[in-house]
Amino acid sequence: MELSDIFCPNESCPDFGKKGRGNIVCYEIYGKNNTKLLRCKTCKTRFSERRNTVFFGLHTSEDTIEKVVRCLAEGNSIRATARIMGIDKDTVYRIFDRASKHCLKVLDSLLSDLHIEECQLDELWSFVKKKRKT
Ligand SMILES: [Zn+2]
Numbered sequence: 001m002e003l004s005d006i007f008c009p010n011e012s013c014p015d016f017g018k019k020g021r022g023n024i025v026c027y028e029i030y031g032k033n034n035t036k037l038l039r040c041k042t043c044k045t046r047f048s049e050r051r052n053t054v055f056f057g058l059h060t061s062e063d064t065i066e067k068v069v070r071c072l073a074e075g076n077s078i079r080a081t082a083r084i085m086g087i088d089k090d091t092v093y094r095i096f097d098r099a100s101k102h103c104l105k106v107l108d109s110l111l112s113d114l115h116i117e118e119c120q121l122d123e124l125w126s127f128v129k130k131k132r133k134t
Pocket of ligand 1: 008009010013014015040041043045048054063
């Protein structure tokens with residue numbers, strides 16, 4: 001993920017929601033996924049790069065999210081995925097909803113983060129489109 005694609009999440013910051021201002025800097029990298037901790041130079045707010053990703057706010061491990069996305073990508077329904085994973089279908093739906101609302105840029109990082117093959121992702125998107133129609 002490029003820093004220029006990330007905006008300040010602080011709603012009272014003058015640069016809130018504005019990308020490519022050069023106000024976002026990386027000040028630390030942590031964890032096994034090398035998650036970047038970012039800082040807005042304008043308001044000094046610190047936040048994780050996950051703030052802007054599919055994972056943010058989901059109280060589910062990345063491992064589970066990865067399996068859920070794979071499961072959906074292979075054509076399983078939300079209900080079936082919930083059954084296979086042994087988790088609540090609302091949780092599956094939240095992950096699906098979050099994934100489907102994200103732009104391609106985020107999907108690119110999802111792709112590299114989750115090591116999903118491109119063809120699987122194509123399948124996921126045709127699945128998403130089908131679900132949206134119904
Ligand atoms: Zn800010």
